[in-house]
Amino acid sequence: xxxxxxxxxxxKKKTKEELDKHYDSIELEKGDFPAMVIAAIITxxxxxxIAMTVIFGLLWLLFGRG
Numbered sequence: 211x212x213x214x215x216x217x218x219x220x221x222k223k224k225t226k227e228e229l230d231k232h233y234d235s236i237e238l239e240k241g242d243f244p245a246m247v248i249a250a251i252i253t254x255x256x257x258x259x260i261a262m263t264v265i266f267g268l269l270w271l272l273f274g275r276g
Contacts, residue, residue, distance in 0.1 A: 224232075
């Protein structure tokens, strides 16, 4: 079945200690941190701008049309 195939690919579940050991051993390359910052900005900036637009629009509707 398909699910058994996925289980073979994914392997066994790892303990927290095994995961911590794995993630502690990961080394970042020279340009990884700026790339992660740029990716975060590209991802979250539109969400923040839309939320601010909605909030300011509601505030304008409530208080600004006086």
